[in-house]
Amino acid sequence: MSDSKTKEVKVNQQEPPATALGGYHAENFRRRTRCAIVFAIMIAAFAVVIVININSGNVHISVGEIAKAIFLREGQDKVLDIIWTIRLPRIIVSMLLGGALALAGFLLQTFFENPIAGPYVLGISSGAKMVVAIAMILFMQNGLHVSSFTLIAAAFIGSLIATMFIVAVSFKIHNMAALLVAGIMVGYICNAVTEFIITFAEDSDIANLHVWSMGSFSGMTWTNVGVCLVVTGGGFILTMLMSKPIGAFQMGQNYAASMGVNIKWFKIALITLSSLLTACVTAYAGPISFVGIAVPFLIKGAMGTAKPLVVIPGCMLGGGVFCMVCDVIARLAFAPQELNISTVTAVFGAPVVIYMMVSRRRQM
Amino acid sequence: MNKQNAYISMDNLAVGYNGKAIIRDICIDIGKGEIVTLIGPNGAGKSTILKSITRQLSLIGGKVWFAEKDLHKMTSKDVSTKMAVVLTERLKAELMTCYDIVASGRYPYTGKLGLLTEADERMVDDAMAAVNATELGPRDFNAISDGQKQRVLLARAICQDPEIIVLDEPTSFLDVRYKLELLSILRNMAKKKGITVIMSLHEIDLAEKISDKIICVKGDRIYRYGAPEEIFEEAMIRELYSIDNGFFDPLLGSIELPAPTGNMFAADEADKAAGEEPAAIEPKVLVLSSGGSGVPVYRRLQKEDTPFIAGVLAENDIDYQLARLLAAEVITTPAFEPISEEAFARAMEAVESCERIIATEFPIGTANSRISQIIEAAEKSGKLERN
Numbered sequence: 001m002s003d004s005k006t007k008e009v010k011v012n013q014q015e016p017p018a019t020a021l022g023g024y025h026a027e028n029f030r031r032r033t034r035c036a037i038v039f040a041i042m043i044a045a046f047a048v049v050i051v052i053n054i055n056s057g058n059v060h061i062s063v064g065e066i067a068k069a070i071f072l073r074e075g076q077d078k079v080l081d082i083i084w085t086i087r088l089p090r091i092i093v094s095m096l097l098g099g100a101l102a103l104a105g106f107l108l109q110t111f112f113e114n115p116i117a118g119p120y121v122l123g124i125s126s127g128a129k130m131v132v133a134i135a136m137i138l139f140m141q142n143g144l145h146v147s148s149f150t151l152i153a154a155a156f157i158g159s160l161i162a163t164m165f166i167v168a169v170s171f172k173i174h175n176m177a178a179l180l181v182a183g184i185m186v187g188y189i190c191n192a193v194t195e196f197i198i199t200f201a202e203d204s205d206i207a208n209l210h211v212w213s214m215g216s217f218s219g220m221t222w223t224n225v226g227v228c229l230v231v232t233g234g235g236f237i238l239t240m241l242m243s244k245p246i247g248a249f250q251m252g253q254n255y256a257a258s259m260g261v262n263i264k265w266f267k268i269a270l271i272t273l274s275s276l277l278t279a280c281v282t283a284y285a286g287p288i289s290f291v292g293i294a295v296p297f298l299i300k301g302a303m304g305t306a307k308p309l310v311v312i313p314g315c316m317l318g319g320g321v322f323c324m325v326c327d328v329i330a331r332l333a334f335a336p337q338e339l340n341i342s343t344v345t346a347v348f349g350a351p352v353v354i355y356m357m358v359s360r361r362r363q364m
Numbered sequence: 365m366n367k368q369n370a371y372i373s374m375d376n377l378a379v380g381y382n383g384k385a386i387i388r389d390i391c392i393d394i395g396k397g398e399i400v401t402l403i404g405p406n407g408a409g410k411s412t413i414l415k416s417i418t419r420q421l422s423l424i425g426g427k428v429w430f431a432e433k434d435l436h437k438m439t440s441k442d443v444s445t446k447m448a449v450v451l452t453e454r455l456k457a458e459l460m461t462c463y464d465i466v467a468s469g470r471y472p473y474t475g476k477l478g479l480l481t482e483a484d485e486r487m488v489d490d491a492m493a494a495v496n497a498t499e500l501g502p503r504d505f506n507a508i509s510d511g512q513k514q515r516v517l518l519a520r521a522i523c524q525d526p527e528i529i530v531l532d533e534p535t536s537f538l539d540v541r542y543k544l545e546l547l548s549i550l551r552n553m554a555k556k557k558g559i560t561v562i563m564s565l566h567e568i569d570l571a572e573k574i575s576d577k578i579i580c581v582k583g584d585r586i587y588r589y590g591a592p593e594e595i596f597e598e599a600m601i602r603e604l605y606s607i608d609n610g611f612f613d614p615l616l617g618s619i620e621l622p623a624p625t626g627n628m629f630a631a632d633e634a635d636k637a638a639g640e641e642p643a644a645i646e647p648k649v650l651v652l653s654s655g656g657s658g659v660p661v662y663r664r665l666q667k668e669d670t671p672f673i674a675g676v677l678a679e680n681d682i683d684y685q686l687a688r689l690l691a692a693e694v695i696t697t698p699a700f701e702p703i704s705e706e707a708f709a710r711a712m713e714a715v716e717s718c719e720r721i722i723a724t725e726f727p728i729g730t731a732n733s734r735i736s737q738i739i740e741a742a743e744k745s746g747k748l749e750r751n
Contacts, residue, residue: 024463024501113456244478248471252456254420259471259524260444306458309477 031303035310038302042317046095049324054087056332089220091324093228094341097217097285098323099316100232100277102299103239105292106315107274110246111267113253114176115356118292119159119278122179123186125287127162128155128279129213130190130197136209137201148227148283155279162186163275214340215286217327224284231280235273236316242269243308250306288323289342290349295319297356322348371396371431371560372417372528378425379409379416385424386412390586392579396527397558399550401571404581405605410564411452413581414532417562418449430528444472448521450531455517457505462516465505466492469523491523492516495549511542518549529553531563535570543567547574568605569617572596580604611689623690626671647671647692650711650718652739654732657724658683661751662690673718675711676703676735703734711738715745724751 054066061069061079069075069083105118119125135154139146169182198209239246245266248256257263281288299314300306326344333339370393377390387409394400402410415421417428419436428435435443448469457465469491470484480488492498495515500508505516514534521529529550535543551574553559565571571578571592578595580587582604588595596614601607611620626645649672651661658674659682665672674687675695687694695714697707715721721742728736742748 024461024498027461027502028463241476244471244474244476247478248468250456250458251460251465251468252451252453254451254453255449255455255468257420257440258418258444258447258449258451259468260439260441262440300459304459306460307464309479 031305035303035305035314038299038314039317042314042321045321046317046324049321049328050091053091053324053328054083056328089222089225090217090327092225093220093284094217094323094327095320096225096228096232097281097288098291098295098319098321098326100228100235100281100319101288101291101323102295102315102319103236103312104274104277104281106296106311107239107246107270107277108292109296110249111270111274112170112176112179114179115297115360116176116180116293116353118290119274119281120187120287120289120292122162122166122183123188123190124159124162124166124183124275124278125282125289126187126190126194127165128158128282129287130194131155131158131161132283133194133197133209133213137197141201148223151283152227152231152279155283156276158190159275159278159282160271162190163271167271212286215288215342216330216338216340217285217323218338220284228280228284231276235277235280236312238269238273239312240309242266242273243312246270246308246312250308285341287342289346290353291319291322291345293356294349294352295322297352370394370429371398372435372562373429374417374426375429376426377413377416377423377428379412379421380424381412381421383424385584387581387584387586388425390426392586392589394560394562394577396560397554398576399554399561399574400563400577400579401575402562402564402579402581403566403568403571403604404587408581408583410581411532413579414530414562414564418447418530419443441472444524446526447528447530448524448526450514450517450521450529450534452532452536455505455513460505461501462497462503462505462508462512463488463492463501465516466497466501466519466523469520469525472524487525488523491519494522494553495519496545510537511539514538514542514546518546522553526559528560528562531561533564533566535565535567543570550574568596568601568612569619572614572617613685613689615685620686620689621666623692624666624669624671626669645671646717647673648717648719649673650675650714650721650742651687651691651724652676652711652721652735652742653683653724654678654681654726656682657726657751659686661722661724662686666690673714675714676707676732676738700731702731708734708738711735712741715742715747719747720749721745721747722749722751 051063051066055061055063061083065075065079066083069080070088073080101119108117108119108122109115111117132151132154135150136146139150165186166179166183170179173179173182194213198213245256245261248259248261249266253263256266295318296311296315299311299318303310303314305311323341323345326341326348330339330341330344333344372394374390374392378385378388379390380386390413402413404410412421416423417435423436430438430446455465467480467484467488470480470487471478474480474484489498492501495518497512497515497519500512500516505513508516514537518534534546538546547570550561554561575592577590578592579589580595587604588600596617598612598614601612601614609622611622613620626647649665649670651658651665651672651674653661653674654677662672662674671692673693673695674683674691676697677684677687677694678697678699680699684694684696695707695710697703715738723739723742739748
């Protein structure tokens with residue numbers, strides 16, 4: 001009698017969870033599918049943008065020819081030359097650096113626990129730019145060659161200084177809006193210093209500096225591609241390896257600590273990585289606005305999750321596609337006059353950021 | 365408790381912020397599977413002690429021994445497999461379902477990429493079932509109620525498969541039902557799985573009922589530490605919380621407002637005038653009741669600020685417990701005996717002197733048969749109200 005009773009109770013207890021389990025396992029499956037679809041769309045967009053990018057401009061080349069030229073290295077010499085020495089390096093660099101920017105943004109957002117943090121708004125790009133300008137002028141005046149390594153090292157120092165300053169401010173100010181204002185002020189100061197240096201520098205080579213200081217992907221070489229690939233690729237792999245603690249940290253510092261994350265080292269790693277990625281971008285393409293905020297937000301929204309394991313590669317790919325598209329527009333919108341890249345990214349990125357703030361306010 | 369049985373041992377602990385100790389000389393031993401609750405007034409430092417145990421704060425002095433190891437010298441990873449926390453601060457959950465939140469409890473056990481194995485997934489399922497939160501699984505964590513959140517957070521802690529769970533005020537924001545549910549889950553875990561629970565509670569009545577040990581925090585030392593039956597004395601609780609305008613009844617674990625004085629308004633005026641307390645007013649109401657039927661009447665009179673005499677109550681009557689706290693006077697009589705001469709005489713006097721006599725419905729038998737005479741006398745005087 002008592003046996004049959006306990007059995008009955010057990011059955012009753014097990015049944016409702018069984019259906020509910022199906023509920024969230026189905027939900028997990030649905031979300032995985034959604035992520036896969038987002039990746040598929042981005043990869044497709046990636047291919048399309050490459051074709052559009054090569055096919056545009058002064059010379060028109062058909063899709064078949066493009067494929068042949070890229071994969072088989074076959075075709076007219078002129079076409080090969082255009083594709084391999086002009087278009088492809090630029091495309092690859094814009095893709096890598098776009099990804100790097102989005103990643104840097106994602107890391108900074110994790111660090112400051114705020115979705116509106118990014119390398120540009122916090123003045124980190126401008127800090128990198130300032131030190132690069134100083135380094136270039138010092139080197140040029142002394143007749144020294146400015147290597148890629150020097151550029152990146154200078155940009156890294158600049159972004160670290162700016163980041164440290166913002167981190168120091170964040171200890172004092174817990175209000176995120178105030179922190180952003182501080183970042184924007186840092187940006188203005190650094191820009192002013194850079195302008196000052198450029199204006200009063202005598203060397204005629206400085207003219208190039210001016211183009212660079214406004215942000216542009218033009219004039220990229222295969223050497224640039226190699227360095228970008230190493231730095232950005234390395235940064236990406238390291239960020240992927242940190243995806244687990246990043247996931248814990250997203251829930252709040254104290255919870256992360258209770259899960260066994262060494263907070264001090266984790267924070268140092270975040271800052272170093274985001275500074276390195278920002279440095280690489282700034283050294284080659286100058287400061288580029290809003291990619292760091294807009295892309296992670298769009299990716300999270302599209303994937304319906306903030307899980308670092310999918311958001312990190314998503315940002316890399318999404319940032320790449322975003323910057324490639326913006327670069328095509330920068331090149332073609334008022335051809336032959338080229339726009340600087342920040343102008344285009346701002347046009348697309350800033351409204352996203354505004355939408356983000358409005359929708360968040362509504363949620364609260 | 366001797367040191368060998370102690371599972372967690374706080375040895376001359378001093379806790380506080382920025383190198384300044386708020387509470388010092390904490391020496392407490394906690395056994396495995398015990399539920400230990402910190403009680404004390406707001407701002408006494410309950411959270412500070414808990415944060416020091418969970419290593420959110422570094423210690424100012426002393427040591428915490430955990431299974432014979434120095435807790436603050438263990439690696440973060442080591443601690444994370446042994447201790448889970450439910451904090452007062454809000455857990456941030458961007459686009460996370462409740463399932464994700466619970467699954468994050470497996471963090472210390474998963475590999476480099478944090479992917480769940482089948483065994484991990486089963487533990488998540490079990491933890492969610494343990495707190496009756498299975499149906500919450502696919503919902504967005506930010507879109508559920510506070511009570512549901514608290515359950516999910518508890519599931520997350522269970523999922524971490526800890527030996528200790530530390531909870532900082534887990535029952536705040538919860539309604540009565542969820543409070544009881546949460547505490548019964550904790551008790552099950554402690555007794556069945558031998559998980560040690562250390563928490564702070566505001567509800568002293570619940571603390572009394574669930575805890576094996578109580579730590580009273582007040583001032584710069586531990587005020588008192590012991591089993592609930594040792595701690596929960598009327599005077600002790602009044603002292604701990606500096607209560608001067610109410611009562612705590614340790615027997616029933618209920619909290620009572622002060623007894624009616626009949627001069628609430630007069631007191632206000634006196635406050636304005638000189639700050640002197642006016643004398644209590646002579647009670648003009650007699651309540652005749654027994655077996656709990658008087659409780660609602662007492663409470664009503666208390667709200668009306670009407671002082672009253674309660675009678676005729678045996679000392680084991682449930683009405684007596686409350687009358688003792690709220691009535692201006694209680695006419696008592698020995699239990700299981702016919703009503704004494706003395707009590708009868710006093711009751712008849714009260715019938716004379718009072719303006720209202722309220723009699724409730726209660727059985728009258730051989731032991732309290734004389735009460736019918738009192739009620740009759742009241743009826744004759746025309747002052748009787750039946751309740």
